[in-house]
Amino acid sequence: MDFQLTEEQKLIQQTAREFARNEVAKDAAERDQKEEFPAHHVRTMAELGFMGMTVAPEYGGSGLDSISYVIVIEELSKADASVGVICSVNNSLVCFGIEHYGSDATKQKYLVPLAKGEKLGAFCLSEPGSGSDASSMTTTAVLKDGNYLLNGTKNWITNGKNADTYVITAHTDPTGGHRGISVFVVEKSFPGFFIGNKEKKLGIRSSDTVTINLDDCVVPRENRLGKEGEGFKIAMQTLDGGRIGIAAQALGIAQASLEAAVEYAKERVQFGKPIASFQAIQFKLADMETRINAARLLTYQAAWRKDQGVNFTTEAAKAKVFASETAVYASTEAVQIFGANGYLKDYPVEKYMRDSKITEIYEGTSEIQRIVIGRSLVK
Numbered sequence: 122m123d124f125q126l127t128e129e130q131k132l133i134q135q136t137a138r139e140f141a142r143n144e145v146a147k148d149a150a151e152r153d154q155k156e157e158f159p160a161h162h163v164r165t166m167a168e169l170g171f172m173g174m175t176v177a178p179e180y181g182g183s184g185l186d187s188i189s190y191v192i193v194i195e196e197l198s199k200a201d202a203s204v205g206v207i208c209s210v211n212n213s214l215v216c217f218g219i220e221h222y223g224s225d226a227t228k229q230k231y232l233v234p235l236a237k238g239e240k241l242g243a244f245c246l247s248e249p250g251s252g253s254d255a256s257s258m259t260t261t262a263v264l265k266d267g268n269y270l271l272n273g274t275k276n277w278i279t280n281g282k283n284a285d286t287y288v289i290t291a292h293t294d295p296t297g298g299h300r301g302i303s304v305f306v307v308e309k310s311f312p313g314f315f316i317g318n319k320e321k322k323l324g325i326r327s328s329d330t331v332t333i334n335l336d337d338c339v340v341p342r343e344n345r346l347g348k349e350g351e352g353f354k355i356a357m358q359t360l361d362g363g364r365i366g367i368a369a370q371a372l373g374i375a376q377a378s379l380e381a382a383v384e385y386a387k388e389r390v391q392f393g394k395p396i397a398s399f400q401a402i403q404f405k406l407a408d409m410e411t412r413i414n415a416a417r418l419l420t421y422q423a424a425w426r427k428d429q430g431v432n433f434t435t436e437a438a439k440a441k442v443f444a445s446e447t448a449v450y451a452s453t454e455a456v457q458i459f460g461a462n463g464y465l466k467d468y469p470v471e472k473y474m475r476d477s478k479i480t481e482i483y484e485g486t487s488e489i490q491r492i493v494i495g496r497s498l499v500k
């Protein structure tokens with residue numbers, strides 16, 4: 122067992138950290154306030170090879186390991202969790218499925234530009250009536266004259282407004298339960314594809330979240346990923362990897378909260394001393410640091426297992442549930458350490474607290490992660 126990062130991983134960490142600190146952090150608060158999509162940062166991430174990190178170089182990717190991917194998402198999310206999730210969705214939820222289930226022609230057409238960051242991707246699973254119970258979706262795909270016609274509504278779609286390429290689940294056999302679901306690659310320009318209004322959110326306000334309406338949306342037969350009926354399994358495997366990305370995003374928020382709290386505690390003087398000298402504050406910092414460390418180890422372990430080609434479903438669930446709850450905990454404690462200042466927009470910690478909450482919800486709530494872990498223990 123080796124707990125050291127490799128020289129390559131250290132270099133990637135340094136590159137991501139410099140970009141995040143010098144560029145992403147600079148306009149994070151302003152973009153948050155204006156709910157502005159960071160198109161300029163997405164362009165730079167493409168140049169840095171961050172949009173298709175684990176995709177094979179022959180398909181436009183950087184061919185990195187999953188630990189490197191985790192490191193990059195953590196660094197981006199330390200500066201701005203919105204940028205972290207934009208990158209994570211493109212990598213984990215979009216590139217993954219196309220690389221593993223697309224034909225060579227589909228990969229050339231869709232994966233290459235996505236992995237190079239020339240196009241942006243979104244993943245469409247949830248529906249107004251189908252969130253945690255993912256297989257209860259009602260969107261349908263009917264094969265007619267060589268094309269599928271997709272009908273339904275997908276919502277809470279990250280990157281939904283700015284994406285070009287959408288990975289969408291739908292029932293090809295509505296009587297087949299989860300075994301009747303298939304997955305499709307859909308272009309924004311396809312007839313019958315409509316983007317709804319942008320949602321107003323508590324946090325990650327610089328990333329866009331929309332509803333997608335499919336009204337006889339015409340999708341060529343060859344745009345199906347995998348076989349008919351394989352879609353639920355593909356979606357679940359995709360989410361296993363996605364959960365590692367969200368764990369990394371949560372790690373970034375938690376780490377940023379800790380660093381801000383340490384710095385502030387050393388400067389803020391009360392009762393004639395920096396508040397960092399009080400045990401009440403040190404104990405908070407110690408608990409934040411310990412939990413963050415544990416979350417990082419769980420996340421690295423899940424990423425490592427993914428690269429070993431062994432099952433990592435429960436490890437991804439453990440990493441996600443623990444890291445996301447750590448992010449909520451650490452950012453809330455950071456606000457507490459900042460006191461009244463923590464409640465103001467003049468300091469970054471209120472944003473960390475707002476951004477942290479979604480990590481307990483999307484890509485499977487904490488309750489769903491516990492179901493995945495619990496079922497594995499009693500099966």
Ligand code: CAA
Binds near residue numbers: 357361
């Ligand atoms: N990998 C591969 N296959 C899997 C799997 C996995 N991780 N998990 C389940 N399956 C397979 C099972 O083996 C089973 O296969 P069979 O056909 O052989 O029976 C099938 O899928 C059904 O499994 P379950 O009976 O366990 O299914 P379930 O209906 O009980 O659901 C669940 C399981 C874990 C609750 C699942 O529905 C789930 O993860 N729900 C949460 C959905 C979610 O995470 N949504 C996030 C939305 S995406 C998002 O947030 C993106 C964004 O924009 C940021």
